[in-house]
Amino acid sequence: MDLAFLTPLLDRTGPWASVHLDTSRATEDAARRRALIDRAAVQRLADAGADGPTCAAVREHLAGMPAAGSPPGRALFAADGEVVLDVPLADSPPDVAATWAPLPHTGPLLGLLDDAVPACLVAAVDRTGADLRRYELGRGEPLGTVEGPQWQGRGHRAPPADRYEWHYRHRVEDTWERTAGIVAEHLARSWPHSGAHLLVLTGGTRERRAVHDRLPPQLQDVAVELDGEPTGDAFDRRLAEAWADHRGRHVAELLDAFRTGVGRPGGHRTDGDGTETAPGSAAQGIPAVVSAARQHQLAALLLQAGGHDPERPVWTGPEPEHLGVDRADLRRMGVRHPVQAPAADALLRAATACAAEAVLVPEAVPGPPGGLGAVLRWPA
Missing domain, CATH: 3.30.960 (Translation, Eukaryotic Peptide Chain Release Factor Subunit 1; Chain A)
Incomplete structure (x- = not known):
């Protein structure tokens, strides 16, 4: 999240x-x-x-x-x-x-928002461009259209049956490819300001795939393709299923990175994509996660319902990095009046301040011991 x-x-x-x-x-x-x-x-x-x-x-x-x-x-x-x-x-x-x-x-928010489909940027793509909508809580808000280059009726005229037919089709194909590039470029520019967490491409299979292939890699990671029109209960169901699938894959990737990062010191593991991750790039338990949060190391905070660590108190101060497992930690930071707060609330504040994400690990999935862990931006 x-x-x-x-x-x-x-x-x-x-x-x-x-x-x-x-x-x-x-x-x-x-x-x-x-x-x-x-x-x-x-x-x-x-x-x-x-x-x-x-x-x-x-x-x-x-x-x-x-x-x-x-x-x-x-x-x-x-x-x-x-x-x-x-x-x-x-x-x-x-x-x-x-x-x-x-x-x-803020701790309860993870459980109340985790299953909900987040705000989505929906692009209904065809060979002429795309209609854009921001979709949230079952409601769509139009965001305008993206139009590709215009040529001979936007590519809908029947091709001539003579020796120029190949050239006509080639120009239609070229126009379509350029349109896909224009749509992808517009989505890449709009994404950071959209407030969305999922990019949804609808329309014809070939058209939406052409746009998807031209998106920057970081946007491809949050893009899904759906059949049908982006309206009605059927679309809501497909969107919920797509989000659940996307979220499930992301949680699995984070848990794999977590388990790798807390591996045996001195050991290494090669992930499925060929990258080697050194142990120390994850933290588990309150002392280690609090220490990482204090140093702005958090990339992803992992919380699991039913764990005891998220509800345990930690010591905090006025700033998000004012975190400690005992009062003396805060005194050493110059905090005159430390106070206690549930670890989940304090760590979510710290994660927000350093632009980390937070993930609720399903109870049925083996998660961090005690229900609290983190994937770090750099090895501890």
Whole structure:
């Protein structure tokens, strides 16, 4: 999971109000039920010690939510009398959870967002160009079109049946190849600003494959091809299946890198692609992962539901790199008033600050011991 959406939480020192609640309106008594849930959330914040202005900000934010089109759930993070971040959730939390703590309680987000299809950039490709849409939470937003070079009716005129037929077909083929290159180049330029985590190519098999082959390697890694029109329930199902498959492969690759990186010191292993990875390029357990996070070494933070390490407390300070397994660690960093927080919350803050990703390892898959590990940017 790309943690960039948590960046607004880095600008304040807290304490933080964190609320995870059901905001769906699918039932007949939804309005009354929502009012009770909202009231319970604010009351639980107050009971936890949240200040009046922050409770009021959460209350007003919940009251201002639209009556229609709300996502199944939301996670709110507020501090200093202001709601700093509102995260729509694809699934409803099972209960109202409200905390008042030194750090935002972001740990539950992995479980609530992990199965959800992230924001996608969808390109419906044909021989004339592509129609682009940003797709999120089941809704598509048009982003315009990309058009290739125009020539003789955009390539749809019937070719002449004379000795110039080969030349005609060659020019049509050349125009199509140029169009695929133009679309791929536009997608590469647009991707960093799209806020998407998956690139979806639809349209004819040959056309979308031509675009895929012209994408830069880093974009090919997050691109999938789907049949059919990018609308309706059938597309939603295919997209969910494609995301699950893509995510599964990515988790498997990270776990392989993790297991390789924590191998026997002095040993080496050659991966399937021929690259040799030295042990020391991964960390497991709270002391090792905390040390890596403190030095901005995290490439991917691995958390597994059911593990005990993510919930264990660590010591933290005002900055994301203020991390330690005991109070003395923070004192040595010059932190005058260290506080404790769950390891998951503190490490997610550190991972956000160093642009690392976070991955929830399925319970059925052998993961890091204790439920906490990391793949590092460089060997420890």
